Amino acid sequence: MSLRAHDVRWTAQGRPIVDGITVAFTPGGLTGLLGPNGSGKSTFLRLLAGLLRPHGGTVLLDGHDLDRLPRRDVARRLAVVAQEVSTDAELTVLDVALLGRIPHHRRLAASTGEDDLVRARRALRRCGVADLEHRRWSTLSGGERQRVNIARALAQEPTELLLDEPTNHLDIAHQLALLDLLAATPVTVVTALHDLNLAAQYCDQLLLLHEGRLVAAGPPGEVLTEETVEHVYQVRALITRSAAGRPSLRFLNRAGPSAPG
Numbered sequence: 001m002s003l004r005a006h007d008v009r010w011t012a013q014g015r016p017i018v019d020g021i022t023v024a025f026t027p028g029g030l031t032g033l034l035g036p037n038g039s040g041k042s043t044f045l046r047l048l049a050g051l052l053r054p055h056g057g058t059v060l061l062d063g064h065d066l067d068r069l070p071r072r073d074v075a076r077r078l079a080v081v082a083q084e085v086s087t088d089a090e091l092t093v094l095d096v097a098l099l100g101r102i103p104h105h106r107r108l109a110a111s112t113g114e115d116d117l118v119r120a121r122r123a124l125r126r127c128g129v130a131d132l133e134h135r136r137w138s139t140l141s142g143g144e145r146q147r148v149n150i151a152r153a154l155a156q157e158p159t160e161l162l163l164d165e166p167t168n169h170l171d172i173a174h175q176l177a178l179l180d181l182l183a184a185t186p187v188t189v190v191t192a193l194h195d196l197n198l199a200a201q202y203c204d205q206l207l208l209l210h211e212g213r214l215v216a217a218g219p220p221g222e223v224l225t226e227e228t229v230e231h232v233y234q235v236r237a238l239i240t241r242s243a244a245g246r247p248s249l250r251f252l253n254r255a256g257p258s259a260p261g
């Protein structure tokens with residue numbers, strides 16, 4: 001059953017930011033959350049994570065209203081990789097990965113055990129940053145920070161993993177490595193992405209948002225059509241399909257009245 005949203009709404013200053021989204025996430029699947037800047041992706045992720053409370057509708061985790069579940073249970077189940085993470089600059093990379101283990105401690109102040117170290121180091125290895133474990137956070141590059149944040153979320157060993165544009169700052173090789181990892185993990189993953197081709201190549205399911213509404217949902221071949229891309233992004237695209245039916249997009253030019261002749 002995993003994670004579901006039922007008619008979820010969130011409003012700011014009278015403006016609907018997330019406007020009645022209903023969706024069920026495939027357990028163990030990789031769902032890409034697409035849409036132009038300001039379409040509501042981050043807000044929807046924050047609602048799914050329980051970081052924002054819906055103004056209408058419900059987020060359900062195994063059929064239970066997320067709002068009514070104990071925070072600690074939610075913290076064990078859901079891991080979040082936000083766009084901007086403020087982390088104490090003096091922490092080492094290993095310290096940051098160990099933060100992911102806190103929800104599993106019996107007492108909040110409990111000290112780190114050998115088992116936590118093993119799990120945190122395994123997560124760092126999976127993200128290709130094991131050799132940085134003694135480095136201070138303040139000395140890392142943007143891409144290294146991003147991978148350490150993802151390692152922190154994996155060290156949490158969640159059942160659902162929510163990520164907001166995790167490929168930001170990553171070079172193409174690291175983008176592919178990350179998406180390989182997200183596609184292979186048995187965790188239910190929901191990730192906001194801007195690269196439509198990478199989303200089409202890797203995701204099992206895509207959700208396309210436009211002005212807070214879900215305008216298309218389903219396998220990449222159904223969601224990414226020349227019509228939906230032009231409607232939502234005002235960009236013309238030529239779409240070809242692989243033998244497996246996965247779309248590949250080549251962008252032509254901006255559509256609409258301001259497009260050059």
Ligand SMILES: Nc1ncnc2c1ncn2[C@@H]1O[C@H](COP(=O)(O)OP(=O)(O)OP(=O)(O)O)[C@@H](O)[C@H]1O
Nearest residue numbers: 012013017035036037038039040041042043044192
């Ligand atoms: N607390 C708030 N108060 C007012 N407006 C808000 C608030 N939070 C979000 N918004 C607005 O809601 C809209 C959706 O924002 P959100 O960050 O969810 O979009 P996004 O799809 O993640 O965008 P991007 O691709 O640029 O990251 C934006 O217009 C944003 O300015």
